Amino acid sequence: MNYVFQFNVVWEHFPELLRGAWLTIELSASAMVLGLCLAIVCAYGKTAGPRPIRWLVNAYIELIRNTPFLVQIFIIYFSLPVIGLRLTANNAALLAMTVNLGAYATEIVRAGIEAIPYGQIEAARALGLKRLQIFRFIIIFPAVKTVYPALASQFILLMLASSVVSTISAVELTAITNSLQSTTFRAFEFYFVATGLYLAMALGFRGGLGSIYWAVFQRGRAA
Amino acid sequence: MGRGFGTSEFLYLLEALPWTLLLSLGALIGGSIVGFFVSIFRIAPSRPLRWLATGYIELFQGTPVLMQLFVTYYGLAVLFNIRVAAWPAVLLAFTLYSGAFLGEIWRGSIQAVPRSQWEAAECLSLSFPKQLWLVILPQAARISIPPTVGFAVQLIKNTSIAAIIGFVELTRAGQLMTNTTFKPMIVYPVVAVLYFILCWPLSLLAQTLERRVDAGLGIKKGL
Numbered sequence: 163m164n165y166v167f168q169f170n171v172v173w174e175h176f177p178e179l180l181r182g183a184w185l186t187i188e189l190s191a192s193a194m195v196l197g198l199c200l201a202i203v204c205a206y207g208k209t210a211g212p213r214p215i216r217w218l219v220n221a222y223i224e225l226i227r228n229t230p231f232l233v234q235i236f237i238i239y240f241s242l243p244v245i246g247l248r249l250t251a252n253n254a255a256l257l258a259m260t261v262n263l264g265a266y267a268t269e270i271v272r273a274g275i276e277a278i279p280y281g282q283i284e285a286a287r288a289l290g291l292k293r294l295q296i297f298r299f300i301i302i303f304p305a306v307k308t309v310y311p312a313l314a315s316q317f318i319l320l321m322l323a324s325s326v327v328s329t330i331s332a333v334e335l336t337a338i339t340n341s342l343q344s345t346t347f348r349a350f351e352f353y354f355v356a357t358g359l360y361l362a363m364a365l366g367f368r369g370g371l372g373s374i375y376w377a378v379f380q381r382g383r384a385a
Numbered sequence: 386m387g388r389g390f391g392t393s394e395f396l397y398l399l400e401a402l403p404w405t406l407l408l409s410l411g412a413l414i415g416g417s418i419v420g421f422f423v424s425i426f427r428i429a430p431s432r433p434l435r436w437l438a439t440g441y442i443e444l445f446q447g448t449p450v451l452m453q454l455f456v457t458y459y460g461l462a463v464l465f466n467i468r469v470a471a472w473p474a475v476l477l478a479f480t481l482y483s484g485a486f487l488g489e490i491w492r493g494s495i496q497a498v499p500r501s502q503w504e505a506a507e508c509l510s511l512s513f514p515k516q517l518w519l520v521i522l523p524q525a526a527r528i529s530i531p532p533t534v535g536f537a538v539q540l541i542k543n544t545s546i547a548a549i550i551g552f553v554e555l556t557r558a559g560q561l562m563t564n565t566t567f568k569p570m571i572v573y574p575v576v577a578v579l580y581f582i583l584c585w586p587l588s589l590l591a592q593t594l595e596r597r598v599d600a601g602l603g604i605k606k607g608l
Contacts, residue, residue, distance in 0.1 A: 165463045228538065228584035229577045230545035232556055237573045240563065244570035318447075325449035329549055336451060350459040357452040364447035 171348045172355045179352075182338030183359050185252075189334060190321040190367070192256055197263030197320070198271075198313070202306075204264060205271040206297055219268065226265035232326050234258050239330040255327035255334075263320045270312045274305035307379045314371040318364050325360070335359060390571045394562055398572075401558030402579060408554060409541045411476050416483020416540075423488025428495055430513060438488065445485030450546050454478045458550055471552040479544065486536055494529035495521060528602070531595035538584045538591070545580070555579060 172179075208219040226234065238261075239254040249257060278301050286296045306313070328337035335356055343352040388394070426438035445453065457478040461469045498521050506516040548557035559576035563569045 165466065224585065224588070225577075225581065228542075228588055229580045230542040230556065232545045232548065233559070233573060233577045233580060236556075236559070236569070237577060240569035241573045244568075322447075322449040325451045326546060326549070328451075336449070339455075350456070350463045353452060353455040353459055357448045357456055360449055360452055361444065361447045 167351060168348055169351050169355070171346050172351050175342050175346070175352075176355075178338055178342065179335065179356065179359060182333060182335035183363060185332070186321065186324055186334040186336075187363065189252070189256055189259060189327070189332070190317070190324055193259035193263055193320060193324075194317045196256075196260040197267055200260060200264035201267030201271050202302060204268040205275055208268065208272055209275050210293060210297065223265045223268055226262055227269075231258070231262055231323050232329065234262060235327060235330055251327075251330050251332040254330055255324070255332040258327065259320060259324060262323070263316065266316050267313060270309045270316060271305060273312075274307075274309035275301055277308050278305055310375050310379065314368065314375075317371060318367050321363060321367055322360065388566055390562075390566050390568045390575075394566060394572075395575065397562060398555065398558050398575060398579065401553060401555045402583075404552075404554040405541065405544055405556075405583075408475065408479065408544045408547060408552070409537065412479035412483045412540060412544070413537060415476070415480030416487050419480060419484025420487030420491055423484055424491035424495060425517070427488065427492040442485045442489050445482055446489070450478075450482055450543050451549060453482055454546060454550055457481070471547070471550055475547045475550065475552045479540070479547075482543075483536070483540060486539075487533065490532045490536060491525065491529050494525040494532070497528050498524045528598055531591050531598055534587055534591040534594060538587045541584055541587075542580065 204219045204222065207215045211219070235254070235258045238258045239249065239251065242249070282300055283296060286300045291299065324334060325336040328334060328340060331337060339352050339356040343349040346352070423438045423441060426434040427442075429435060429438075454475065458469070458471070458474040461474050461477070502520055502524065503516060506520040511519065544554060545556040547554055548560060551557070553561070555576055559572050563572045566572065
């Protein structure tokens with residue numbers, strides 16, 4: 163092995179890498195919020211909806227969970243324009259990430275809902291609350307709290323999976339790394355540093371999601 | 386308008402399917418060997434071994450598969466001073482990746498064996514390796530089967546990422562077919578369906594096995 167590592171080229175372009183990392187963070191954070199909303203709606207549909215809705219939600223979950231994320235991106239970005247739905251690369255990436263996360267998170271949230279003791283729902287019914295009110299005021303908050311750790315690791319998996327959206331030219335960290343290494347011919351060094359950035363982001367997201375748990379579920383409210 | 390999407394185009398996709406399977410199987414076998422040691426190291430009495438295994442898992446679960454592929458691909462090139470073919474890099478990267486995930490899954494399975502089994506084995510004055518091999522692992526193996534099948538689904542889906550560095554498996558074949566037929570609206574959904582046909586039965590199998598193992602352990606879940 164007589165290869166000379168040249169990391170100084172990487173440091174010269176470091177601000178560009180950081181710009182890419184920021185788009186990764188933006189995309190992931192937006193997809194987390196949107197995906198969780200989608201998951202809550204779907205979980206309501208799956209646990210309380212009429213049969214056709216339940217069937218539809220199940221089909222959505224199974225389809226997404228049994229096909230690769232990369233193929234889902236290709237369908238959204240390359241196939242949908244054929245039927246007239248043209249999205250920019252960033253929007254397509256966000257849509258793909260949201261739809262993907264939504265399916266996994268629905269199953270997680272549903273598990274949280276099923277863990278709520280049935281007595282609480284009966285008690286709410288006895289107080290005359292309607293179905294949606296029970297879901298909104300009694301079920302969803304403790305349900306999400308129960309499954310929060312599982313949700314958090316799913317969020318981080320999504321952030322890591324987002325590197326794949328570089329294939330549709332959304333210029334996040336991986337795409338910027340690709341273009342920088344192809345102009346500087348320092349492939350190994352660039353990918354090595356980018357990998358380190360992803361690791362840092364994964365740890366950062368874990369810490370951030372932990373703080374959100376404290377801020378939302380532990381402070382002020384009676385659990 | 387290019388050529389249409391007919392039988393021969395479909396057959397081209399089908400011919401790429403074995404490569405997806407072969408890569409998944411190879412990575413599963415290699416990953417099992419790595420994962421076996423990772424899981425043992427994770428629970429070993431020696432602290433440096435535990436740290437080593439934990440660091441390995443953190444590294445591979447905290448970075449994107451795509452980055453692991455790039456670093457392995459260019460890392461091998463740097464190491465041997467030549468441009469290597471895609472497949473050894475892809476196989477190595479997926480082996481290391483599977484090793485980390487299987488290691489963590491199996492660690493969980495080992496720790497799910499009741500503590501009293503360890504104590505009983507110790508009372509028989511078995512050494513640590515014998516306790517593990519004769520008493521714990523046979524019981525842990527049963528518990529580990531459903532999540533391992535679940536991981537196989539994840540692995541099959543993730544091998545699609547190998548397409549990005551040019552390894553011709555199902556997804557890459559889909560890209561090539563799209564480029565020659567200009568029919569992304571047909572090709573990518575067909576690719577997705579092929580993955581679904583591969584993954585869905587495995588997902589169902591994992592669920593069935595999980596129920597059976599839970600019943601065997603006397604665990605009741607859900608309502």
